[in-house]
Amino acid sequence: MAVDHVDVLIVGAGLSGIGAACHLRRSTPEKTVAILEGRDAVGGTWDLFRYPGVRSDSDMFTLGYSFRPWTDPKAIADGESIRRYVRETAREYGVDTLIRFRHRVVAAEWSSADARWTVRAHRTDTGETVVLTCRFLYACAGYYRYDEGWTPPLPGADRFTGRIVHPQHWPADLDHTGRRVVVIGSGATAVTLVPALAERAAHVTMLQRSPGYVVSLPSRDRLADALRRRLPAHLAYPLVRWKNVLVTMAMFQFSRRAPRLARSVLRRGVRRELPAGYDVDRHFSPRYDPWDQRLCVVPDGDLFAAVRSGRAEVVTDTVETFTATGIRLTSGRDLPADVVVTATGLNLLAVGGIELTVDGDRVDLARTVAYKGMMLSGVPNFAMTLGYTNASWTLKADLVAGYVCRLLRHLDRHGHQVCTPLAPDTDRLEPIIDLRAGYVLRSVDALPKQGPDTPWRLHQNYPRDVWTMRHGPVDDGVRFSRATASVATGGAPRA
Numbered sequence: 001m002a003v004d005h006v007d008v009l010i011v012g013a014g015l016s017g018i019g020a021a022c023h024l025r026r027s028t029p030e031k032t033v034a035i036l037e038g039r040d041a042v043g044g045t046w047d048l049f050r051y052p053g054v055r056s057d058s059d060m061f062t063l064g065y066s067f068r069p070w071t072d073p074k075a076i077a078d079g080e081s082i083r084r085y086v087r088e089t090a091r092e093y094g095v096d097t098l099i100r101f102r103h104r105v106v107a108a109e110w111s112s113a114d115a116r117w118t119v120r121a122h123r124t125d126t127g128e129t130v131v132l133t134c135r136f137l138y139a140c141a142g143y144y145r146y147d148e149g150w151t152p153p154l155p156g157a158d159r160f161t162g163r164i165v166h167p168q169h170w171p172a173d174l175d176h177t178g179r180r181v182v183v184i185g186s187g188a189t190a191v192t193l194v195p196a197l198a199e200r201a202a203h204v205t206m207l208q209r210s211p212g213y214v215v216s217l218p219s220r221d222r223l224a225d226a227l228r229r230r231l232p233a234h235l236a237y238p239l240v241r242w243k244n245v246l247v248t249m250a251m252f253q254f255s256r257r258a259p260r261l262a263r264s265v266l267r268r269g270v271r272r273e274l275p276a277g278y279d280v281d282r283h284f285s286p287r288y289d290p291w292d293q294r295l296c297v298v299p300d301g302d303l304f305a306a307v308r309s310g311r312a313e314v315v316t317d318t319v320e321t322f323t324a325t326g327i328r329l330t331s332g333r334d335l336p337a338d339v340v341v342t343a344t345g346l347n348l349l350a351v352g353g354i355e356l357t358v359d360g361d362r363v364d365l366a367r368t369v370a371y372k373g374m375m376l377s378g379v380p381n382f383a384m385t386l387g388y389t390n391a392s393w394t395l396k397a398d399l400v401a402g403y404v405c406r407l408l409r410h411l412d413r414h415g416h417q418v419c420t421p422l423a424p425d426t427d428r429l430e431p432i433i434d435l436r437a438g439y440v441l442r443s444v445d446a447l448p449k450q451g452p453d454t455p456w457r458l459h460q461n462y463p464r465d466v467w468t469m470r471h472g473p474v475d476d477g478v479r480f481s482r483a484t485a486s487v488a489t490g491g492a493p494r495a
């Protein structure tokens with residue numbers, strides 16, 4: 001079998017993988033790069049999710065790439081516009097030709113003797129196994145399972161004569177016009193779906209076990225609109241990006257330092273949107289503090305408008321059982337339904353489910369510690385992209401990509417071939433994701449950890465990370481070396 005070799009192998013052609021390849025093209029054009037993508041399209045999340053109304057809940061000035069301005073008038077954008085933006089970026093930077101589609105990476109074995117990874121991918125079209133080798137493995141594989149969303153047990157679901165769908169697998173043939181729809185869930189997907197479905201459905205009920213925080217933000221950014229009239233995009237974009245970074249950070253810090261005050265500000269925002277007498281406490285006042293879980297953004301208060309109009313309703317209750325015609329609630333109320341949407345979440349999956357092996361030893365991710373939130377202790381020449389929990393994913397993805405380029409240049413400059421983060425000497429380890437959302441808690445034991453201090457701590461602080469990742473040292477907490485075969489023979493590593 002012919003085995004291809006590249007300097008850097010990227011796994012995943014979503015927002016992160018395409019961004020990573022663009023950074024490498026711009027900063028280290030001499031490196032050979034390939035992207036293995038398990039699906040047959042660019043865009044990852046923004047190609048997979050096709051439910052009505054799918055959109056970002058971050059502003060696109062921070063969800064867009066640092067190097068390519070977001071020029072669409074909408075700050076909170078629909079899935080199709082984001083998909084187009086990722087594809088156009090790939091084309092414009094010439095990285096679309098690096099992608100090998102339908103290659104699902106299943107395993108990667110590191111050899112210290114050769115200072116290289118041997119990567120096995122399953123071709124989903126032909127069933128073949130493809131083997132590649134690379135110097136540096138860069139996982140941009142997202143954070144959840146693509147094949148299956150999370151659905152809790154649904155008692156009596158087999159009796160239900162309507163359709164049950166998960167937003168991750170939205171059927172192209174589902175027409176909800178004039179139908180009664182129940183959306184189970186209270187997260188970002190549920191609050192997106194409800195107003196979008198309510199445009200054509202007979203009625204939509206958002207059924208939640210407990211409420212989440214919902215905040216209305218304008219879908220257009222006034223500063224962006226004003227600046228774009230006066231300045232070229234490449235000057236206006238970073239200004240709006242930084243404004244949004246700082247505003248989001250200020251809101252986050254405010255929530256963390258004064259949670260009770262933050263709660264009451266958020267509650268007042270909701271109260272203003274709903275009619276007098278609406279039970280805001282029951283349906284929109286969570287038991288947890290703001291930012292223990294991500295806040296749900298609704299552009300221009302579209303969810304509240306749907307509730308005000310009577311086309312949608314929020315019900316806070318639990319499912320007793322499905323019936324033939326809908327859902328019976330614990331309170332005894334019956335919710336008639338033709339379609340039930342289980343907006344109940346994702347299944348987390350680290351590093352795209354790739355089985356990593358280092359010199360024959362299987363890497364147990366739960367026993368690794370994340371270095372700068374992007375490498376793993378004891379795993380050589382490996383990086384991964386994991387976005388922020390309190391800000392746009394791409395802010396971190398861009399920093400990680402820039403850091404990988406710095407690291408590769410550092411290796412070349414000093415004649416090293418291998419960089420391995422060395423685990424910190426501490427037992428004060430915490431989960432890598434600091435949210436208490438159900439989908440995190442379900443999988444947290446299988447994920448890498450973070451340590452108490454820099455460079456092992458995820459500060460979830462973009463300005464601080466800009467300093468650390470762009471200007472801070474690349475050799476703190478890392479061992480540099482050469483292929484052990486070349487050290488033993490005093491020569492070049494085996495090709």
Ligand SMILES: Cc1cc2nc3c(=O)[nH]c(=O)nc-3n(C[C@H](O)[C@H](O)[C@H](O)COP(=O)(O)OP(=O)(O)OC[C@H]3O[C@@H](n4cnc5c(N)ncnc54)[C@H](O)[C@@H]3O)c2cc1C
Nearest residue numbers: 012014015016038044045056057058105141142352392393
């Ligand atoms: C519905 C939804 C809305 C979201 N909205 C926001 C938002 O507004 N703001 C925000 O910051 N974040 C949001 N997120 C998080 C979102 O996933 C990130 O913004 C971003 O899209 C992640 O990009 P990514 O490229 O890292 O991962 P993904 O988009 O998940 O792409 C990963 C790619 O890797 C491929 N892949 C995975 N494993 C393998 C493998 N083993 N072999 C080969 N290929 C593989 C996948 O097929 C996919 O194409 C949202 C997530 C969802 C699900």
